[in-house]
Structures are given as structure tokens and as C-alpha cells.
Amino acid sequence: MASKKKEIILQVTVNNQELWEEMLGFKGLIVVDVYQGWCGPCRTVVNLFKKIRNELGDDLLHFAVAEVDSIDALENYRGKCEPTFLFYAGGEFVAVVRGANAPLLQKTILDQLEAERKVLEQGAERVVIKDEALSKEGEDATIIQEE
Numbered sequence: 325m326a327s328k329k330k331e332i333i334l335q336v337t338v339n340n341q342e343l344w345e346e347m348l349g350f351k352g353l354i355v356v357d358v359y360q361g362w363c364g365p366c367r368t369v370v371n372l373f374k375k376i377r378n379e380l381g382d383d384l385l386h387f388a389v390a391e392v393d394s395i396d397a398l399e400n401y402r403g404k405c406e407p408t409f410l411f412y413a414g415g416e417f418v419a420v421v422r423g424a425n426a427p428l429l430q431k432t433i434l435d436q437l438e439a440e441r442k443v444l445e446q447g448a449e450r451v452v453i454k455d456e457a458l459s460k461e462g463e464d465a466t467i468i469q470e471e
Contacts (some may be wrong), residue, residue, distance in 0.1 A: 334373060335365075338390040344397055348415040352384030353440045355433060356410045358392050358401050365389040366407040368424045376433055384444070385437055413440045416452045 338344050338356070347354060355373070359365045373387050392398040401408060409429060411419035413436065421432050442448035 334370070334377060334387055336386065336388040338388050339394050341396050344390065344395045347386075347388055347390075348412055350386050351444075352382075352386060352413065353418075353433070353437045354386045354388060354412040356388045356390050356412065358390050358398055358408050358410055360402070360405065361391050361393045363405065366409075366424050369407070369409075369426065369429060372426050372430060376430060380437075382437065384440060385433070410455075411436050414443065414450055416450055417455065418450065418452060420453075420455050 335357070336347060338347050347356075357365045357369065377385065377387070390398060392401040406422055407424045409421040409432075410417065411421075411432065418439070419432055419436050421429050439448070439451070443450045
């Protein structure tokens with residue numbers, strides 16, 4: 325009798341505020357592709373995410389796609405048309421990458437995953453940022469942007 329393979333879900337789809345809040349409770353690093361309903365999530369990075377998932381096989385790494393039009397917490401990202409990837413750890417915002425720059429995305433994922441491991445295993449301090457798109461006060465953010 326052939327064994328059934330467990331299908332691994334690469335990206336969680338988040339389409340409402342309740343699912344958003346639940347996702348933020350995941351342990352580890354969450355990479356969220358935020359997108360507009362009219363253009364859909366960034367397809368060019370799916371293979372990169374699969375490659376990283378297969379190479380690392382890390383339970384602390386999660387990928388998600390979230391439509392900004394249906395999630396109140398992301399309302400300040402509405403009306404933007406460039407690919408945007410938000411990084412969360414421990415429910416906190418830790419990095420953002422704008423643009424579909426695969427090498428930069430991969431580096432940021434690996435760097436942030438390592439930082440989160442240090443937080444969880446060694447009690448290191450998590451570095452939290454604010455993105456000007458989310459900050460009503462207009463505070464500067466630590467943004468990693470495509471050059």
C-alpha cells in the first residue's frame with residue numbers, strides 16, 4: 325500500500341483581521357507578502373520561498389500572503405503597488421523589504437531567522453521597528469529597500 329505524503333503548505337492565506345491576529349501568534353519568523361486584491365500576491369518569489377523552505381526545513385520559518393483590503397491592521401498599505409514583504413517575530417514587526425529582489429529577500433529571511441533563533445534560544449533582545457506606512461506619527465522606519 326502506497327503511503328500518502330503529507331502535503332506541506334508553503335504559504336498561509338490571511339484574509340481577515342482575526343486570521344491576521346492568529347498568524348502573529350506563530351512561533352518564529354513570519355514573512356508576509358502583503359498585496360492589493362486587484363494585483364494579487366507576488367508570484368515571482370514563490371520559487372525562492374520553496375527553495376528556502378526545502379534547504380532549511382525550519383519549523384521557525386513561516387510564509388503568508390495577506391490582502392491589505394480585508395485586514396484593518398494593514399490599511400496603510402492600501403493603494404501601494406510595489407511588492408512588499410513584512411517580517412514579524414513574536415508578534416512584533418522586525419523588518420520590511422520593498423520590491424521583488426530575490427537576493428535581498430533571501431538575505432533578510434536568513435538574517436531575521438538567525439536573530440529570532442537567538443531571541444528564543446539565548447534570550448537575546450528582539451529588535452522591533454516601525455514602518456512609516458504603519459506609523460501614524462510618521463516615525464522613520466528601518467527599511468530594507470531594493471537598490
